[in-house]
Amino acid sequence: MQQIINFILRYKNFLLYLFLLIISLALTVQSHSYHRSKYFNSSNWLTGNIYETTSSITTYFGLGEENKKLVEENKRLRNLLFNQKKEDSMQLDTTNVTYRVIASQVIKNSYSLPRNYITIKKGMAQGIKPDMGVITANGILGIVENTSQNFATVQSILNTKSRINAKIKNTNHYGSLVWDTKDYNTVQLADVERLVPLKIGDTIVTGASSSIFPENIPIGIVKNFDLNNSQSSYSIDIKLFNNMAAVRSIYIIENIQREEIIELEAKTNNDSQ
Amino acid sequence: MIRNSYFINIIRFVLLILVQVLVFNKLNFFGYINPMVYILFLYWYPIKEKRQLFLLLSFLLGFLIDLFSDTVAIHAAATVTIAYLRPTIMRFCFGVNYEFQNFKLTNTTRAQQITFLTLLIIIHHLVFFTLEIFSFENTLLILKKVLTISIATLILCLLLSSLFSVEKE
Numbered sequence: 036m037q038q039i040i041n042f043i044l045r046y047k048n049f050l051l052y053l054f055l056l057i058i059s060l061a062l063t064v065q066s067h068s069y070h071r072s073k074y075f076n077s078s079n080w081l082t083g084n085i086y087e088t089t090s091s092i093t094t095y096f097g098l099g100e101e102n103k104k105l106v107e108e109n110k111r112l113r114n115l116l117f118n119q120k121k122e123d124s125m126q127l128d129t130t131n132v133t134y135r136v137i138a139s140q141v142i143k144n145s146y147s148l149p150r151n152y153i154t155i156k157k158g159m160a161q162g163i164k165p166d167m168g169v170i171t172a173n174g175i176l177g178i179v180e181n182t183s184q185n186f187a188t189v190q191s192i193l194n195t196k197s198r199i200n201a202k203i204k205n206t207n208h209y210g211s212l213v214w215d216t217k218d219y220n221t222v223q224l225a226d227v228e229r230l231v232p233l234k235i236g237d238t239i240v241t242g243a244s245s246s247i248f249p250e251n252i253p254i255g256i257v258k259n260f261d262l263n264n265s266q267s268s269y270s271i272d273i274k275l276f277n278n279m280a281a282v283r284s285i286y287i288i289e290n291i292q293r294e295e296i297i298e299l300e301a302k303t304n305n306d307s308q
Numbered sequence: 309m310i311r312n313s314y315f316i317n318i319i320r321f322v323l324l325i326l327v328q329v330l331v332f333n334k335l336n337f338f339g340y341i342n343p344m345v346y347i348l349f350l351y352w353y354p355i356k357e358k359r360q361l362f363l364l365l366s367f368l369l370g371f372l373i374d375l376f377s378d379t380v381a382i383h384a385a386a387t388v389t390i391a392y393l394r395p396t397i398m399r400f401c402f403g404v405n406y407e408f409q410n411f412k413l414t415n416t417t418r419a420q421q422i423t424f425l426t427l428l429i430i431i432h433h434l435v436f437f438t439l440e441i442f443s444f445e446n447t448l449l450i451l452k453k454v455l456t457i458s459i460a461t462l463i464l465c466l467l468l469s470s471l472f473s474v475e476k477e
Contacts, residue, residue, distance in 0.1 A: 056385055065381055079375065110362070150379075188378060219339060
């Protein structure tokens with residue numbers, strides 16, 4: 036017993052170091068393998084409020100630019116609206132709506148790490164839940180991962196954990212959107228079969244088999260493509276429509292039927308086992 | 309005097325975190341270079357203080373930076389490693405001198421200070437980027453990041469440390 040105590044006393048620094056190192060390694064490894072790290076993220080009260088304060092100061096410098104973007108988007112939407120084949124009255128019935136949109140702002144952006152997360156204003160209190168899709172006026176941005184009372188973190192498409200269903204516009208050829216961490220304006224579309232006719236400049240949009248995003252949200256255009264090592268599918272580089280270094284106003288999309296879809300899928304899986 | 313040193317260290321702790329997350333994490337020089345100036349806390353920290361407290365403080369420092377940048381606990385692991393290795397590095401840089409009672413960082417030569425800081429930065433960045441990328445297929449990428457970001461961190465740390473240097477006696 037005496038010896039054990041002596042041992043602990045002699046190596047107390049080393050043991051303390053080992054203890055702290057193991058804590059941090061365990062947390063890191065756990066966050067790699069599981070879907071989300073629930074507690075240690077920047078949507079908490081302290082970091083959220085500090086980021087919000089600083090972003091409320093720095094927003095003023097970009098207001099002009101931001102206004103221009105919003106007017107541009109309004110113009111585009113009005114064009115769509117005026118040229119639509121109208122029925123007698125606009126349908127504003129809220130009972131058969133599938134998607135609900137919430138507007139918000141980015142308070143912390145990140146694009147230089149292998150796993151990037153974006154922190155946004157609005158959280159549980161405003162109806163934000165994990166697994167909602169996040170887009171900007173130009174295209175897709177990511178998926179909500181954690182929420183606190185007033186803030187939320189978004190797993191950016193610039194994250195090695197991110198896999199989003201995407202397709203080539205006006206076709207039914209699907210792939211999944213991944214990122215190789217090299218360039219923050221370029222992502223990759225994996226698992227597209229080699230038989231698919233592809234051209235540089237083709238538009239890539241979100242696919243239909245996701246319960247998070249509506250179909251046909253723009254992502255980017257094909258920059259170049261190549262057959263992969265096994266020669267069975269393409270690896271495609273996509274230039275994003277979004278400028279990931281300067282995102283500000285965003286929209287969060289809630290799929291009202293998502294719970295129903297998930298429930299049904301879970302039931303089907305249970306039945307087939 | 310002692311109270312004063314505690315006070316300075318607390319202020320440094322808070323200011324370095326804020327400067328790191330609000331300024332340097334948003335720098336993105338060449339798209340990926342974000343210098344980690346908070347290492348200066350470990351460079352400046354008094355030598356004769358209790359080591360356990362120092363280890364715990366370093367862990368807390370890294371962990372708070374992790375919270376802000378959504379990296380779970382990578383900064384914490386890297387920081388705690390250099391905090392543990394600091395006495396060894398100091399013995400290497402300053403020789404036996406550093407064991408003396410009246411040893412001060414300001415009394416050493418410029419070259420010794422720079423070696424000390426460089427070693428801290430390189431070990432920290434090695435641990436950090438290895439954990440961040442977490443696969444050895446990317447050894448080249450890790451080395452590239454360690455090299456470029458170490459240089460950026462070193463330059464900024466030297467600038468900051470000469471700007472806020474403790475007055476020479």
